[in-house]
Amino acid sequence: MKENRTKTVARYGLLVALAMIMSYLEAQLPVFFAIPGMKLGLTNVVVLVALYGMGYGSAAVINLVRIVLVSMLFGNGMSLAYSLAGGILSGAVMMLLKRTNAFSMVAVSIAGGIAHNIGQILVAMLVLQTAALGWYLLVLWVSGLVSGAIIGVIGGELCRRLQKILI
Amino acid sequence: MLETTNSKILRTCKSSSCRSDNTGRNDKRYMKKIKWRRADIILIAALLAVGGILAVVLLLTTSSGDKVNVRVAGTVTASYPLNQDASYWIDGVNGGRNLLVIEDGTARIEEASCPDGVCVHTGRVKRSGQSIVCLPNQVVVEILGENGNESDDIDITVR
DSSP: OGGGHHHHHHHHHHHHHHHHHHHHHHHHSOSOOOSTTOOOOTHHHHHHHHHHHTOHHHHHHHHHHHHHHHHHHHOOHHHHHHHHHHHHHHHHHHHHHHHHTOSOHHHHHHHHHHHHHHHHHHHHHHHHTOOOOHHHHHHHHHHHHHHHHHHHHHHHHHHHHTHHHHO | OHHHHHHHHHHHTSSSSOOOOSSOOOHHHHHHTOOOOHHHHHHHHHHHHHHHHHHHHHHHHOOBOOEEEEEETTEEEEEEETTSOEEEEEEOGGGOEEEEEEETTEEEEEEEOSSSOHHHHHOOBOBTTOEEEETTTTEEEEEEOTTSOOOOTHHHHOO
16 A cells, blocks of 8 residues: 555646646637536546546545636636536536446446536526526536536546556 | 456456457457446436426426516616517626627627627527526526516426
8 A cells, every 4th residue: 555655646646637637628629618517528537537447535536626726727716616516516426326336437427417517507596696597407417418428438448548557 | 566457457348258458459349348237228318308308398388588687696687678679788797798689589698798708609598587697797688488487497407
């Protein structure tokens, strides 16, 4: 255990850095997504890889650290609230589903994507003090499903190819 | 180290037909390794079904609206009829502005000061309960139905 400490630190750093790069890349994509909160969620690849490659605790830590860092770098207080709600909810859902051992990575990722969007909608309802977000919920539900599936496939590939580094 | 890696690989292809897989070159084999389990299909079907139900509920409970409400930071600041073509500037928070255009019974944001332009990209809305949201300016443009009520089915579906 102890001799791997340096390695663990390096892995955390690697994955957090990767998550931040993903966020940056995603921020550079043109806004063809018409709805706030609708996005590919590339950073979720990293959380997924951490969840499967390193375990629950590590995934939670990496998830939180990257949310805070990315919000400080590219966002503001408001975007921190949105990211936190989405990130924590999706992280929790993915951990629970993985824990059951009944689902494949793609299904876990899909549920996580939807949970992320629901978290964001909940914050939007609080911030904007309106309940009239039903149509957004539908759009984000579907987009969470689609992007979750894409991310799940990418995450699965990444996990397999990074096995030697991660384990 | 090598042993753990190998055992992991063996575990991942326990049930599929792949033999040893250390090269990682054969992409077809990689494709095959996404194993769908029954629980996956049930979960994904359930999530799709909820989405479908949501769509049906929204379509059934909302009709073409006839009023546009403008909310800034949660309070209704203006209300316009949807059947009169017009355009208005909305003053959001922190000096942000959005140009609301009402045309042919639909509402859209034509122009906005916010950096992301999400509200502009949202396009036209016309069904009661639909809305355009500009987060940076904290502006919400909502379509209301004949009775002037927001559709509050959302309270049921978000849980």
